[in-house]
Amino acid sequence: MASGASHVARILYKEIVAGDLRKILAQSNDSDTGGGARDFRFGSFKTLLPVIRQMFPKKVKENRKRDGI
Template sequence: MADTMSNVKLVIYKKIVDGDLRKFSATSNDQPSGGGARDLRFSPAGEFMAAFEKMFPHRENNVLYGHFSWAGYDSTEVFIHPPTNSRPNEIRIGRVHECFPAGVIPDSARDCILLLILDDNGKVWPHFTSEHSLRTDNWHPVVKNAILEGLGARRGERVTPMGFINIADGGSYTNGR
Protein backbone atom coordinates (compact mmCIF):
# COMPACT_ATOMS: atom_id res chain seq x y z
CA MET A 1 0.00 0.00 0.00
CA ALA A 2 1.85 3.03 -1.24
CA ASP A 3 2.10 6.21 0.77
CA THR A 4 -1.29 7.53 -0.37
CA MET A 5 -4.64 7.35 1.33
CA SER A 6 -6.79 9.36 -1.08
CA ASN A 7 -8.82 6.34 -2.13
CA VAL A 8 -8.88 4.31 1.12
CA LYS A 9 -11.83 4.92 3.43
CA LEU A 10 -11.72 2.05 5.91
CA VAL A 11 -9.40 -0.84 6.81
CA ILE A 12 -10.37 -3.84 8.93
CA TYR A 13 -7.48 -6.04 10.05
CA LYS A 14 -7.15 -9.44 11.70
CA LYS A 15 -4.09 -11.48 12.57
CA ILE A 16 -4.44 -14.85 10.85
CA VAL A 17 -3.66 -17.90 12.97
CA ASP A 18 -3.21 -21.53 11.89
CA GLY A 19 -6.89 -22.37 12.49
CA ASP A 20 -7.97 -19.45 10.28
CA LEU A 21 -5.61 -20.49 7.51
CA ARG A 22 -7.13 -23.98 7.50
CA LYS A 23 -10.59 -22.42 6.99
CA PHE A 24 -9.47 -20.83 3.71
CA SER A 25 -8.56 -24.24 2.32
CA ALA A 26 -11.64 -25.97 3.79
CA THR A 27 -9.44 -28.26 5.92
CA SER A 28 -10.50 -27.02 9.36
CA ASN A 29 -12.36 -30.18 10.35
CA ASP A 30 -10.59 -31.81 13.28
CA GLN A 31 -13.08 -34.70 13.36
CA PRO A 32 -13.95 -36.85 10.33
CA SER A 33 -17.67 -36.43 11.09
CA GLY A 34 -17.84 -32.69 10.34
CA GLY A 35 -16.81 -30.19 7.74
CA GLY A 36 -15.18 -27.80 10.16
CA ALA A 37 -15.71 -24.08 10.45
CA ARG A 38 -15.56 -22.06 7.26
CA ASP A 39 -15.88 -18.55 8.64
CA LEU A 40 -13.64 -15.81 9.98
CA ARG A 41 -14.88 -14.35 13.22
CA PHE A 42 -14.65 -10.78 14.42
CA SER A 43 -15.52 -9.62 17.92
CA PRO A 44 -16.85 -7.75 19.70
CA ALA A 45 -19.82 -7.48 17.36
CA GLY A 46 -20.79 -4.10 18.83
CA GLU A 47 -17.54 -2.57 17.58
CA PHE A 48 -17.21 -4.35 14.23
CA MET A 49 -20.81 -4.25 12.95
CA ALA A 50 -20.72 -0.58 11.89
CA ALA A 51 -17.41 -1.10 10.05
CA PHE A 52 -18.76 -4.12 8.16
CA GLU A 53 -21.97 -2.22 7.36
CA LYS A 54 -19.88 0.49 5.69
CA MET A 55 -18.11 -2.13 3.58
CA PHE A 56 -21.22 -4.16 2.79
CA PRO A 57 -24.28 -1.87 2.80
CA HIS A 58 -26.62 -4.46 1.24
CA ARG A 59 -28.66 -6.59 3.63
CA GLU A 60 -31.07 -9.48 3.27
CA ASN A 61 -32.50 -11.44 6.21
CA ASN A 62 -30.06 -9.58 8.48
CA VAL A 63 -27.05 -10.87 6.49
CA LEU A 64 -24.77 -8.28 4.89
CA TYR A 65 -23.54 -9.12 1.41
CA GLY A 66 -21.40 -7.83 -1.40
CA HIS A 67 -18.22 -8.69 -3.25
CA PHE A 68 -14.50 -8.88 -2.67
CA SER A 69 -12.45 -7.35 -5.47
CA TRP A 70 -9.21 -9.00 -6.54
CA ALA A 71 -6.31 -8.07 -8.78
CA GLY A 72 -5.99 -10.90 -11.31
CA TYR A 73 -9.13 -12.78 -10.17
CA ASP A 74 -12.85 -12.36 -10.69
CA SER A 75 -14.71 -10.70 -7.84
CA THR A 76 -16.17 -13.12 -5.30
CA GLU A 77 -19.44 -13.00 -3.42
CA VAL A 78 -19.16 -12.50 0.34
CA PHE A 79 -21.68 -12.78 3.17
CA ILE A 80 -21.27 -11.21 6.61
CA HIS A 81 -23.36 -13.01 9.23
CA PRO A 82 -24.62 -11.28 12.38
CA PRO A 83 -24.22 -12.69 15.88
CA THR A 84 -26.13 -15.87 16.72
CA ASN A 85 -27.59 -17.13 19.99
CA SER A 86 -24.61 -19.47 20.41
CA ARG A 87 -22.09 -16.74 19.47
CA PRO A 88 -23.76 -13.48 20.54
CA ASN A 89 -20.61 -11.37 20.31
CA GLU A 90 -19.23 -12.42 16.90
CA ILE A 91 -19.69 -11.26 13.32
CA ARG A 92 -18.60 -13.78 10.70
CA ILE A 93 -17.36 -13.69 7.13
CA GLY A 94 -19.00 -16.88 5.90
CA ARG A 95 -17.61 -19.60 3.63
CA VAL A 96 -14.15 -18.08 3.30
CA HIS A 97 -13.02 -21.10 1.28
CA GLU A 98 -15.33 -19.80 -1.49
CA CYS A 99 -14.77 -16.04 -1.31
CA PHE A 100 -10.95 -16.13 -1.15
CA PRO A 101 -9.32 -17.56 -4.32
CA ALA A 102 -6.83 -20.34 -3.58
CA GLY A 103 -4.08 -18.36 -5.34
CA VAL A 104 -4.14 -15.56 -2.74
CA ILE A 105 -3.99 -17.72 0.39
CA PRO A 106 -0.64 -17.54 2.20
CA ASP A 107 1.33 -20.75 2.73
CA SER A 108 1.80 -20.04 6.42
CA ALA A 109 -0.02 -18.17 9.19
CA ARG A 110 3.34 -17.13 10.63
CA ASP A 111 3.31 -13.31 10.69
CA CYS A 112 0.14 -13.12 8.57
CA ILE A 113 -2.38 -10.29 8.72
CA LEU A 114 -5.56 -9.99 6.68
CA LEU A 115 -6.60 -6.50 5.63
CA LEU A 116 -10.03 -5.66 4.20
CA ILE A 117 -9.67 -2.31 2.44
CA LEU A 118 -12.71 -0.24 1.43
CA ASP A 119 -11.94 2.26 -1.35
CA ASP A 120 -13.83 5.41 -2.31
CA ASN A 121 -15.60 3.51 -5.11
CA GLY A 122 -17.23 1.21 -2.55
CA LYS A 123 -15.06 -1.79 -3.47
CA VAL A 124 -13.58 -4.06 -0.80
CA TRP A 125 -10.07 -5.35 -1.53
CA PRO A 126 -8.77 -8.13 0.75
CA HIS A 127 -5.00 -8.20 1.11
CA PHE A 128 -2.65 -10.40 3.13
CA THR A 129 0.42 -8.75 4.60
CA SER A 130 2.72 -9.16 7.59
CA GLU A 131 3.93 -7.23 10.59
CA HIS A 132 7.37 -7.30 8.99
CA SER A 133 6.00 -5.58 5.87
CA LEU A 134 4.18 -2.98 7.96
CA ARG A 135 7.44 -2.16 9.74
CA THR A 136 9.73 -2.13 6.71
CA ASP A 137 7.73 -1.36 3.54
CA ASN A 138 6.18 1.88 2.31
CA TRP A 139 2.85 1.84 4.17
CA HIS A 140 0.90 5.00 4.85
CA PRO A 141 1.64 6.03 8.46
CA VAL A 142 -2.06 6.17 9.43
CA VAL A 143 -2.58 2.51 8.53
CA LYS A 144 0.85 1.31 9.61
CA ASN A 145 0.80 2.97 13.03
CA ALA A 146 -2.77 2.00 13.92
CA ILE A 147 -2.28 -1.67 12.99
CA LEU A 148 1.12 -1.98 14.70
CA GLU A 149 -0.32 -0.34 17.81
CA GLY A 150 -3.28 -2.73 17.68
CA LEU A 151 -1.06 -5.78 17.22
CA GLY A 152 1.08 -4.72 20.19
CA ALA A 153 -1.83 -4.00 22.52
CA ARG A 154 -2.26 -6.12 25.63
CA ARG A 155 -4.80 -8.94 25.41
CA GLY A 156 -5.19 -12.50 26.63
CA GLU A 157 -2.93 -15.04 24.94
CA ARG A 158 -5.94 -16.78 23.34
CA VAL A 159 -7.34 -13.52 21.88
CA THR A 160 -6.48 -12.88 18.24
CA PRO A 161 -5.52 -9.26 17.45
CA MET A 162 -8.04 -7.45 15.25
CA GLY A 163 -9.38 -3.98 14.71
CA PHE A 164 -10.13 -1.28 12.17
CA ILE A 165 -9.05 2.18 11.04
CA ASN A 166 -11.82 4.48 9.82
CA ILE A 167 -9.87 6.88 7.63
CA ALA A 168 -12.89 8.62 6.12
CA ASP A 169 -14.62 9.43 9.42
CA GLY A 170 -11.65 9.25 11.79
CA GLY A 171 -11.07 6.89 14.66
CA SER A 172 -9.89 3.36 15.11
CA TYR A 173 -10.51 0.32 17.27
CA THR A 174 -8.43 -2.59 18.53
CA ASN A 175 -9.56 -5.47 20.69
CA GLY A 176 -6.56 -4.95 22.98
CA ARG A 177 -5.74 -2.40 25.67
Protein backbone atom coordinates (compact mmCIF):
# COMPACT_ATOMS: atom_id res chain seq x y z
CA MET A 1 0.00 0.00 0.00
CA ALA A 2 1.18 3.54 -0.70
CA SER A 3 2.44 5.57 2.24
CA GLY A 4 2.72 9.35 2.12
CA ALA A 5 1.84 11.83 -0.60
CA SER A 6 4.88 10.91 -2.71
CA HIS A 7 3.87 7.25 -2.94
CA VAL A 8 0.54 7.19 -4.72
CA ALA A 9 -0.88 3.80 -5.67
CA ARG A 10 -2.19 3.81 -9.24
CA ILE A 11 -4.46 0.98 -10.24
CA LEU A 12 -5.91 0.26 -13.67
CA TYR A 13 -8.82 -2.15 -13.46
CA LYS A 14 -11.45 -3.68 -15.67
CA GLU A 15 -14.90 -4.76 -14.55
CA ILE A 16 -15.46 -8.47 -15.14
CA VAL A 17 -18.73 -8.92 -17.04
CA ALA A 18 -20.60 -12.06 -18.11
CA GLY A 19 -18.60 -12.46 -21.34
CA ASP A 20 -15.32 -12.23 -19.41
CA LEU A 21 -16.51 -14.89 -17.00
CA ARG A 22 -17.20 -17.18 -19.96
CA LYS A 23 -13.57 -16.62 -21.04
CA ILE A 24 -12.25 -17.47 -17.57
CA LEU A 25 -14.29 -20.67 -17.57
CA ALA A 26 -13.14 -21.51 -21.14
CA GLN A 27 -16.74 -21.42 -22.38
CA SER A 28 -16.39 -18.44 -24.73
CA ASN A 29 -15.60 -20.43 -27.86
CA ASP A 30 -19.05 -20.74 -29.45
CA SER A 31 -17.89 -22.74 -32.48
CA ASP A 32 -15.88 -25.94 -32.88
CA THR A 33 -13.25 -24.29 -35.10
CA GLY A 34 -10.72 -23.60 -32.34
CA GLY A 35 -9.73 -20.33 -30.71
CA GLY A 36 -11.09 -19.36 -27.34
CA ALA A 37 -8.49 -16.73 -26.42
CA ARG A 38 -8.57 -15.64 -22.79
CA ASP A 39 -7.23 -12.11 -23.08
CA PHE A 40 -9.10 -9.21 -21.48
CA ARG A 41 -9.32 -5.93 -23.38
CA PHE A 42 -10.07 -2.43 -22.17
CA GLY A 43 -11.49 -1.03 -25.40
CA SER A 44 -9.98 1.55 -27.74
CA PHE A 45 -6.27 1.87 -26.95
CA LYS A 46 -6.18 5.17 -28.85
CA THR A 47 -8.89 6.61 -26.58
CA LEU A 48 -7.39 5.26 -23.35
CA LEU A 49 -3.72 6.10 -24.03
CA PRO A 50 -3.84 9.76 -22.87
CA VAL A 51 -5.43 8.72 -19.56
CA ILE A 52 -2.99 5.83 -19.07
CA ARG A 53 -0.04 8.17 -19.73
CA GLN A 54 -1.34 10.53 -17.03
CA MET A 55 -1.78 7.68 -14.57
CA PHE A 56 1.60 6.11 -15.30
CA PRO A 57 3.96 8.95 -16.37
CA LYS A 58 7.21 6.97 -15.93
CA LYS A 59 8.05 4.11 -18.26
CA VAL A 60 9.72 1.15 -16.61
CA LYS A 61 10.99 -1.70 -18.74
CA GLU A 62 10.78 -5.11 -17.12
CA ASN A 63 12.44 -8.17 -18.54
CA ARG A 64 10.02 -11.07 -18.72
CA LYS A 65 10.54 -14.75 -19.35
CA ARG A 66 8.33 -17.12 -21.26
CA ASP A 67 9.16 -20.81 -21.35
CA GLY A 68 12.66 -20.06 -20.02
CA ILE A 69 13.46 -17.58 -22.83
